[in-house]
Amino acid sequence: MADQNAQTKPKRNAFSRFLDGVEWLGNLLPHPVTLFAILAAGIVVLSGIFGWMGLAVVDPRPAGAPGVADDGMIRAVSLLNGDGLRRIFVNLVDNFTGFAPLGVVLVAMIGVGVAEKSGLLSAAVRSMVLGAPKHLVTVAIVFAGIVSNTASEVGYVVLIPLAAAIFYALDRHPLAGMAAAFAGVSGGYSANLLIGTIDPLLAGITEEAAQLIDPTYTVLATANWFFMVASTFLITLIGSLVTIYIVEPQLGEYDSSRADETILDKSMMEPVSPIEKKGLRWTGIALLATLGVMALTIVPEWGVLREPGNPDPMDSPFFDGFVVWILIFFMVLGYTYGRVTGTMKTDRDVIDAMSEALASLGLYIVLVFFAAQFVAFFGWTNLGAITAVSGAEFIQNSGMSGPLVFVMFILMCALINLSLGSASAQWAVTAPIFVPMLMLVGYSPEVIQAAYRIGDSSTNIITPMMSYFGLIFAWALRYDKDLGVGGLIAMMLPYTLFFLILWTGFFVLWTFGLDLPVGPGSPTYYGQ
Known part of the structure; x- marks a missing residue:
């Protein structure tokens, strides 16, 4: 595999013209801030x-479950009346301050700002990539994006902008690096080596839905582990080739x-200096110390960030509050590097770095204000849930079976994900329909x-409903101020198409062709 660093636009084949059309149509849309304001108003109407x-x-959820109405119906809720307007x-x-990604991004960027201002990120990128084989960089970025999902939001707030800087340092298009990382982090959201x-x-x-048919059925967190480990390498290959x-x-x-x-610092192309190498060595020591402290809080049973009485370390404050570790990690490493190299001498230097990092997020904060209103309004009205249930009923009533029903199911989930971006929210509505239905047919x-x-994963990268889409767009604008929403969607659409086609084909081969378990104790057929 060899990276193709095209210097000029090639001849426009049919697929390229299709992407050009998608970009043209998408760019007819207004600025994302205006778009979300219009969408929020449209949802009210x-x-x-x-x-x-x-x-x-x-x-489809059982009576008495949280959120289920007494009459067992999901009704459209009007916001265009007194109660709704109040x-x-x-x-x-x-809605604005409680929008989950906002707090995560702001907290993480405080730490990242220290690491960036100190010069650590620049030196680390140059030390890693300027002497590395170029054909491995793309693969490494996509793979790192997939694996980063274990650490919650770190891929969105750290890896994606870093990938753009890496590509720029290699004299490649920074948006291509950003696209590769975005495809791994979000398009490959469900693939991973770890739980x-x-x-x-x-x-x-899934367990709650399965118990509608079999009250004793249990579903483990490792239910899809085998298939997702294999999918990690498939998505890495597809993402890299695309x-x-x-x-x-x-x-x-x-x-x-x-x-x-x-952001276009030409020093990114300069070799690492002796003082920078010294700073990186001391930063490595600080890294080991930080990782040691992290391990002490989660590995031992007495770890302070484990949930008392819960033997599962994955279900713990350590992972629930992982963004705090992102903050600590980058602040410690950034300040260590800055002290050694002389770029950070006083507390004022650290504070200035934090301020500059947050100041760079002005557009994102404005966008989030309107996006948060749209997401909240959409949830209040129940329109997303109604869409999900209607789509599920369509497939249920079609009479399909075997691999074809799973292909249609995957496509329906991909479509619904364009409007109902939360993986857990979409599954909470569709699982009570599909899990019992497909269990009954085996x-x-x-x-x-x-x-x-x-x-759910494949269309994350082309829907503005995905929580971090606004952040990705804001970062992309720093490299191309003329980029529109259509341009970003057109850039990511090839990943979605190839992920859907090849990942679905891989699933059919795995389950129906080879009859392999998707996880420990997770056969293809119910009761097998």
């Missing part, structure tokens, strides 16, 4: 229309005049969950 029409579907007015600020925080969450939802042979040639030669000058809940995760 639609909720009034559907509420007046009495739109409702049967709730709810909007009272919760507008809370991540999402695994026990989805397993719990980056090298489609996305990077499509982007063409990078025009640095369209970028924010503050398939295990673990296999059904694995199929769901393919559809």
Whole structure:
């Protein structure tokens, strides 16, 4: 495999023209801030229309479960009345400040800012990539993106912008590096070598749905582990090839005049100096010390960040609050490097670094304000849940069976994910329909969950409903101020298409062709 660093745009084949069309259509949309404001207002109007029409579907969750209405229906809730407008007015600020990714990004960027201002990130990138074989860089970035999901949000707030800097340091298009990392972190969200925080969450939802048929059925957090480990290498291969042979040639030669000058540091191409090497050595010592402290809080049974009485270390404050470790990690390493190299001499230098990091997020904060309102309004109206249930009923009533029903199921999950971006929220609504239905025709809940995760992951990278989409767009604008939403979606669309096609084919081969278990004690067929 060899990276293709195209310097000019190639001839436009049919697929390239298709992507150009997607970009053109997408760029007809207004600025993302304006777009989310319009969408939020549109949801209010639609909720009034559907509420007046009495739109409702049967709730697939069992009676008495949290959030299930007494009459067992999911009804469209109007925001275009007195109660709705009062709810909007009272919760507008809370929607903004309670938007989960906002706090994560702000806290993480305080630490990342120290590491960046001290010069640590620049020196580390140059030491890693300037002498490395270029054909391995793309593969390493996609793989690192997938594995980063074990550590919660670290891939979104650290790896994706770092990948852009790495590609720029190698005289390649920085947006291609960002796309490769984004594809790994978000498109490969469910693939991993280790059990991540999402695994026990989805397993719990699947278990509740399975118990509608078999009250004694249990689903482990490791239910999909075998398949997801294998998927890690598949997604790494697909993501790397798409980056090298489609996305990077499509982007063409990078025009640095369209970028924010503050991020195009030409020193990124300079060799690491002796004082920088000394700083990196001391930073390595600080890294080992920090990792040692982290291990002491989670590995021993008496670890202070383990949940008392819970033997499962994955279900613990250590992982629930992992963003704090991101903050500590980068502050410790950044300050250590800065003290050794002389770039940080006083507390004022550290504070200035934190301030500059947060100041760079101005556009993202404005975008989040409107995106948070849209997400909140969409949830209040129940329109996302109604869409999910309606799509599930369509497949249920189609009479399909075997691999074809799973292909349709994956495609439906991918489609619903465009409007209902939370993996757990979508699965909480669709699992009570599909898990019992497919169990009754002979398939295990673990296999059904694995199929769901393919559809959910593949379209994360092309939907503005994904929590971190706004952050990715804000960072991309720093490298190309003329980039539109359509340009970002067109850049990521090839990953979605190839992930859906090849990952689904891999799933069919794994389960129906080879009859391999998707995880420990997780056969393809129910009761096997």
